[in-house]
Amino acid sequence: MAMGSNFNEYTQVAPVSYGNGxxxxxxxxxxxxxxxxxxxxxxxxxxxxxxxxxxxxxxxxxxxxxxxxxxxxxxxxxxxxxxxxxxxxxxxxxxxxxxxxxxxxxxxxxxxxxxxxxxxxxxxxxxxxxxxxxxxxxxxxxxxxxxxxxxxxxxxxxxxxxxxxxxxxxxxxxxxxxDPELTVSAPPHVTAFAGLDALAHALESYTSASASPMTMLLATHAISLVVQNLRKAYDNGQDIDARSKLAFASNIAGMSFNDTGLHFGHTFGHELGGIFGLPHGMASSYAIPAVIKFTAKHDPERAQGIADAFGVATAEDARTAALSLMHDLGVRKFSDNNISVEAAQALAEDAIAHNVFFHNTVVPLSVDDFKDIIADIVVGFDEYTG
Ligand SMILES: [Fe+2]
Incomplete structure (x- = not known):
C-alpha cells in the first residue's frame, strides 16, 4: 500500500487461479x-x-x-x-x-x-x-x-x-x-454491499494521488464490470456469468488499491461503520457519488475516465448512476440509520487520525473540506432517495 511514490512500481501479491470449478x-x-x-x-x-x-x-x-x-x-x-x-x-x-x-x-x-x-x-x-x-x-x-x-x-x-x-x-x-461458483450462495444484500465496496475501491484507487497507468487500467475495468453486472447478480444470484465478472472485478480492484491506497471515501466509511455498526460495504459506498463529484472538480480528465467506465456521457451522469445503483441495492438512508449531518461530521477528526490514507487525494483536503464533503454525502444521498 505505497502512497505517493509508486508510479513505476506495481505489484502482484500472489498467483491467482481464476475460473469456475x-x-x-x-x-x-x-x-x-x-x-x-x-x-x-x-x-x-x-x-x-x-x-x-x-x-x-x-x-x-x-x-x-x-x-x-x-x-x-x-x-x-x-x-x-x-x-x-x-x-x-x-x-x-x-x-x-x-x-x-x-x-x-x-x-x-x-x-x-x-x-x-x-x-x-x-x-x-x-x-x-x-x-x-x-x-x-x-x-x-x-x-x-x-x-x-x-x-x-x-x-x-x-x-x-x-x-x-x-x-x-x-x-x-x-x-x-x-472460483466464482463459491460466490453463488452469497445472499442479495451481501452481494450488493460487497459489490459496492469493490466499486468504491476501484473509484478511490483510480482517483488516488498514487495511481499509475497500470492501476488505472485495472480500476476502470473493474468499475465497468461492477456497473454492468452488480444488478444482475443481485437480482439473480445464480447468474454465473455476472458472478464471474464480479469476482474478477473485485480481484482487480483489490490489486489496484493495494498499490495506490484508498482515500476519503474509505476514511469516512471505516469510521462511520465502526461507530454506527454498519456493514463495511454499505458504509464505504456512501462516498462514491462524492468521490466522482470531487474528481470532476479537481481532475476533469480522470472524471471523464469514470464516465467512460460507467458507459455514460459525463461525470455528473456517472454520479447519478451511482446514486441510482446504491438506492436500488438497498443502501439505507442516513436518516433511517439515525445519523444526522452533525453526527456524521463529528467523525471527521477521528476518521482522519485512524486512516492515514486520507491524504491520498489529488489535491489536499483540510478537516473543514472533509466536513463539507461529509455534509454533501449525507444530504445528497438522503435527498436522492427521497
Ligand atoms: Fe472496502
Missing amino acids: AVAEIASKVKRFGAQKVILVFDGGVKASGMADRVAKLLEDGDLTVALFDDVKSDPTDAQVEAIGEIAVKEGAELVIGLGGGSVLDAAKMVGIYIKNPAPLRPHMLSNGLNPPLPIAPVILLPTTSGTGSEVSCVAVVSHDEDHVKDAIFANCAFVIL
Missing part, C-alpha cells in the same frame, strides 16, 4: 507448498452453505490432514485471531486456508503470521509504525464474496478488543483460488 484443485495447490497438515478457517455462513464441508472433503481426498475453525466473527479482533492461531499451532498446521469474505480472509492471513510468530501481534501492527513484514506460514485464500479484494492485499485488517479501533498488519497470502 477452480476449487477442485485445492489439494494439489496445498502440496505445492509441501504442507501435509492444514487448518481451514471459515464462518457460520460458509458452514451453513455446505462449502466448508466440500472443501474439507477435497483436502481429505488429497490425503491431507485438516483441522477446522468454523466461527470467525465479522471484523475479527486480535484476541480472536490469536485464539485461532493457538488452535493452528496445537494442531501442527503448516498451511492456512481461508474460505469466506473479507473478515475470514484477513483472519486467515493473521493466523498464518501467528503460526510463525506465536505472540501478541499488536506491537507489529501499522498503528505502531511501518514495521517490516513478519514471517508467515503459507496461506491460500478462497473468496466467497466479490468485494473486499483481501485476497490480493498486502495487509490484514483487525479490530482491537479494547477500543474497537481498526488496525492492520502486513500479510501477503501465498495463493488465491478465485
Whole structure:
C-alpha cells in the first residue's frame, strides 16, 4: 500500500487461479507448498452453505490432514485471531486456508503470521509504525464474496478488543483460488454491499494521488464490470456469468488499491461503520457519488475516465448512476440509520487520525473540506432517495 511514490512500481501479491470449478484443485495447490497438515478457517455462513464441508472433503481426498475453525466473527479482533492461531499451532498446521469474505480472509492471513510468530501481534501492527513484514506460514485464500479484494492485499485488517479501533498488519497470502461458483450462495444484500465496496475501491484507487497507468487500467475495468453486472447478480444470484465478472472485478480492484491506497471515501466509511455498526460495504459506498463529484472538480480528465467506465456521457451522469445503483441495492438512508449531518461530521477528526490514507487525494483536503464533503454525502444521498 505505497502512497505517493509508486508510479513505476506495481505489484502482484500472489498467483491467482481464476475460473469456475477452480476449487477442485485445492489439494494439489496445498502440496505445492509441501504442507501435509492444514487448518481451514471459515464462518457460520460458509458452514451453513455446505462449502466448508466440500472443501474439507477435497483436502481429505488429497490425503491431507485438516483441522477446522468454523466461527470467525465479522471484523475479527486480535484476541480472536490469536485464539485461532493457538488452535493452528496445537494442531501442527503448516498451511492456512481461508474460505469466506473479507473478515475470514484477513483472519486467515493473521493466523498464518501467528503460526510463525506465536505472540501478541499488536506491537507489529501499522498503528505502531511501518514495521517490516513478519514471517508467515503459507496461506491460500478462497473468496466467497466479490468485494473486499483481501485476497490480493498486502495487509490484514483487525479490530482491537479494547477500543474497537481498526488496525492492520502486513500479510501477503501465498495463493488465491478465485472460483466464482463459491460466490453463488452469497445472499442479495451481501452481494450488493460487497459489490459496492469493490466499486468504491476501484473509484478511490483510480482517483488516488498514487495511481499509475497500470492501476488505472485495472480500476476502470473493474468499475465497468461492477456497473454492468452488480444488478444482475443481485437480482439473480445464480447468474454465473455476472458472478464471474464480479469476482474478477473485485480481484482487480483489490490489486489496484493495494498499490495506490484508498482515500476519503474509505476514511469516512471505516469510521462511520465502526461507530454506527454498519456493514463495511454499505458504509464505504456512501462516498462514491462524492468521490466522482470531487474528481470532476479537481481532475476533469480522470472524471471523464469514470464516465467512460460507467458507459455514460459525463461525470455528473456517472454520479447519478451511482446514486441510482446504491438506492436500488438497498443502501439505507442516513436518516433511517439515525445519523444526522452533525453526527456524521463529528467523525471527521477521528476518521482522519485512524486512516492515514486520507491524504491520498489529488489535491489536499483540510478537516473543514472533509466536513463539507461529509455534509454533501449525507444530504445528497438522503435527498436522492427521497
Ligand atoms: Fe472496502
